[in-house]
Amino acid sequence: KKKYDVFSAILLSGAMAVMFFTTYVGYSHYHFYSAPVAFVIMAFFTGFTVFAAHIYNYEVIALIGLIGGYTIPPLLSTGSGEIQYMFGFMLILNLGVLVLSFKKYWKFVNHVAFALSWLIFAVWMASSYKPEIYFGRTMFFSTAFYLVFYLSFISYKIFRNKSFSAWDVILVLSNSLIYFGIGYNAMSNKYYEQYQGLFCVVN
Numbered sequence: 001k002k003k004y005d006v007f008s009a010i011l012l013s014g015a016m017a018v019m020f021f022t023t024y025v026g027y028s029h030y031h032f033y034s035a036p037v038a039f040v041i042m043a044f045f046t047g048f049t050v051f052a053a054h055i056y057n058y059e060v061i062a063l064i065g066l067i068g069g070y071t072i073p074p075l076l077s078t079g080s081g082e083i084q085y086m087f088g089f090m091l092i093l094n095l096g097v098l099v100l101s102f103k104k105y106w107k108f109v110n111h112v113a114f115a116l117s118w119l120i121f122a123v124w125m126a127s128s129y130k131p132e133i134y135f136g137r138t139m140f141f142s143t144a145f146y147l148v149f150y151l152s153f154i155s156y157k158i159f160r161n162k163s164f165s166a167w168d169v170i171l172v173l174s175n176s177l178i179y180f181g182i183g184y185n186a187m188s189n190k191y192y193e194q195y196q197g198l199f200c201v202v203n
Helices: 005-028 035-056 059-065 067-075 083-103 107-128 131-159 166-186 193-202
Strands: none
Touching: 005 035, 005 059, 005 067, 005 083, 035 059, 035 083, 059 067, 059 083, 059 107, 067 083, 067 107, 083 107, 083 131, 107 131, 107 166, 131 166, 166 193
16 A cells, blocks of 8 residues: 555455445345345445545545445346345445545545436336335435435535535535435326325425
């Protein structure tokens, strides 16, 4: 690390991406351990990655080690319909990004996490959402994602007493609009359409 600081950081971030990958494969394809065990392992790796990114002070560690993990669940989905594991894994990663948002102001990591999370969520809804099966879990995870990104966009500016730029406001509003669109669409069916008005008022 002392002589090859950047190279060391890249090796570390790549190694963490591999650890996320092997943990997820060990659970989803080989069933070496249960879902709770997999989440505990991933939560530990996320915590370590956040710690390493903070110590190294390199955004690339967070970018490769954390954001790289977003591609794992959709690529390795078993089609079982147990979406709580896929979105739970993504929520762990998002919480890691939130912690970094309190400590650093790494815009690229934040923006990539934001874009990938909502993109994966929207693609899943367009292709697989069934209100009679997934409504509760859809609303839980979309609300959790919304709150995590809302806090990540405003936390650094508020705690460091920084002014908000026009781009910051756009991000906060776009997060709210995406969440509103997903929630309203989730209720656009015979099962839950009577709650759409209430959802609008709450938003």
